[in-house]
Amino acid sequence: MEKAKFQAAAAALLAAMAGVAQASPYNLPKGVTELTQEVYGLHMLIFWIVCGIGVVVFGAMIYSIFAHRKSRHPKPADFHESIPVEIAWTVIPFIILIGMAIPAAGTLIKMEDTENSEFTIKVTGYQWKWQYEYIDQDIDFFSTLSTDSNEARQLGSGVDVYKVDNYLLDVDKPLVLPVGAKVRLLLTSNDVIHAWWVPEVTGKKDAIPGYINKMWIQIEEPGVYRGQCAELCGRDHGFMPIVVEALPREEFEAWVAEQGGRMPGEDAGPPQMASAARVAAADIGVASEAGMSDAGAGASEPVGDAPAADQASLMEQGETVYGNYCSACHQANGQGMAAANFPALVDSPIVTGPADAQIQQILQGKGAMPAFGYLSDMDIASVITYTRNSWGNDAGVVTPADVAAQR
């Protein structure tokens, strides 16, 4: 109730100030998702609370500066402490803070809940472009600054940037999403840290090499929404915009078909397995494309077929994963480091025993060993298969489905 009143007052004041409702040039956008609107409400709530505190604090100060100047108040008072007053101005702010913390915590909890997403898009930051992989639709492309912005932004280009459409906020190929669908974004990076931010769609989240961060968005209104990389990522940090185009569902499906993709459920395979394999395929795709200088629009073809989960390909991928995540402690020869209490994997009861225990330990971690649940099913299956069949171990193959079953 209070909040609604604040919001109404805020909206009225702001609208009166400039007569603009949307895409305010001086305030957060309300945005087109439930979360951005909730965040906007929180922002305005806190803003009005601090304004209220400001009126009291600055009011007292200005009054004192006026009334207690030497010319009006020549004889200073002599008080210098008051326990009740000091307790009051410690406790009252604390109570106000609790009033802020409760709605803030509620929104935060909601934001972190990526369950029940309809489908997943993997977003990879590059210096200086974005790659979007629609895991479930088999669509994959890069998105870079549009040509006319890119020409105009060069030092001494002589181009009037006001004549460029959406200067610095336009791309060759936007991220296309269906309206009303809860979409999970997985964020990672191929080089340095980037951050994905489209103010009207979502707050930002970092894209970090070696990490997969996740967030979810559910756009309620069709439209084109623009944002930028928000984490300093080198020379052209200011020139890797993000454009999201939200389409009604039928148009989105038509777009998917046009891109040569397919909607989830159109293929026969068990969805979990197929999805996991495609994540893995996408990972491999990233690795093999890392050297590409300019993928641009040409990279929209689907990345490879889902590799069969046979022992040879698992072993091959597992060796890479092992090198990235395991060998620092367990060593390339699987002997571990006894002195540092890193156990050997050769003849290890975990590695040569039941596979489920090993899967669990990798997903959950144990003692000094971190949890690797953020790795894909394919990565985990391959690295387990690799450890179970190297250095004289011979303990069989683990498939991505086995891993998925343990999650």
Add this chain to the structure above:
Amino acid sequence: MSHAATHDEHHDHGPEAGIMRWIKTTNHKDLGTLYLWFSMIMFFIGGLMSLVIRAELFEPGLQFVQPEFFNQMTTMHALVMIFGGVMPAFVGLANWMIPMMVGCSDLALPRVNNWGFWILPFAFGLLLSTLFMDGGAPAAGWTMYPPLVLQTGDAFPFLIFAIHLMGISSITGAINVIVTILNMRAPQMTLLKMPLFVWSWLITAYLLLAVMPVLAGAVTMLLTDKYFGTSFFTAAGGGDPVMFQHIFWFFGHPEVYILILPAFGIVSTIIPTFARKRLFGYDSMVYAMASIAFLSFIVWAHHMFTVGMPLAAELFFMFATMLIAVPTGVKVFNWIATMWRGSMTFETPMLFALGFVFLFTIGGFSGLMLAIAPVDFQYHDSYFVVAHFHYVLVPGAVFSIIAAIYYWIPKWTGHMYNERLGQIHFWLSAIFINVTFFPQHFAGLAGMPRRIPDYATQFTDWNVISSVGAFVYFVVQFVWAYNMIVNCIMKKGEPATSRVWEGAHGLEWTVPSPAPYHTFEEPPVLDESEVQGAHADEHQHEVQGKPA
């Protein structure tokens, strides 16, 4: 009154003549002067860098510099201002004032003091030399996040070693301050009779000791990652780039308070003087600073809400950060209660101190907004953050330094500054600092990310205003420089009395102006009227006098 003054007349312990005086000096006043001059030069250099930034951002499109040079400017501006400007200025004030405030002849470790200062020109020589190297200066931001910072060229080892040197300098200064305060106070000066400026520096010095080694560790790991094949922060080798951010901000957040606690001490000294009334809630001021210092160690991850921490961590760091508002609020309320029913005049130091309270509070408000994690996802790395930390650093820390210099320079040089020029300096500074930084709140909320050399056209208006403000603010500082140099240092101003300000209390006002080269070689007898915490009903000041 002054033991020190009479004592000094019997001996000739004056300074050595010529340049060697400044190189060899172990005198706290000389070193204080050196620190302050060094800091002023760095403020000038850092200010020029900010003008490059503001010139490029005056309108959209690239007009003056390439993006990589722009990034070098933002990075170097921050490093120079933080480590070269604000920190040495506070150390300079500590050097000058702490011995005179606690009634001892010098800092406890004078040779260490000399060494601590003379490290700095070499540190900044290394750092600034990178501007002329192939590949240019560091450009990955002062936060030096890997993997980006590992792409730095030849400048990289210079950056790391410069930071090591700055850290050593800070640690020597901190040790000196702690040892002096704990061992060398005048006999009657108990801890809770110390001036608040001394308290603020004692707490700051402990923060420095705690976190500068952490920064040194973090940058050393960067160095070995780059040159010795380690993978502390490299994901491909099993390392973790986010771990750097945790380590860096475990240093970085206490660092924020290192930059503001001495300012609290200064403002808590100046307001009672010009309100002619004792500081309200002396004890709670001390406890508030100690609480802020403690909290500074458990809130670091609010600088990195967007890295994808677990929900529980985000909630913890959000709540802990919000808590800081409580002791900070106590300080602001105490300052206002000190003014309340006082008898105020508004000389330049008071104006800057009041400007501090107003504008630092605005920075505190935006800080509270930033603490709200779900909303921070929108504010983070936008110009809203730039506005926030400039409000606490420029009209916060820098205004307090300016106020302190106006307040104490008559004591240092024996001559008053020109009050009219001081008032002009304050009003122009206060207006144009707001012209510079207030619009950045709006640019950030409207979606402008920080650290970009060029921007979409809808952000133009705010950036034009901000750039104009920055240039005027920079020029206005020459009014101050003129006033200080001509009237105080070149002694053209009125001679100062030893008390200087009608309402001033403290041992530093019991020695003549200018303060003799050696003061308090024999411990003074502490008169209760000079005690900030407890001078009770004595010492009623004359109440006649003209309006300010």
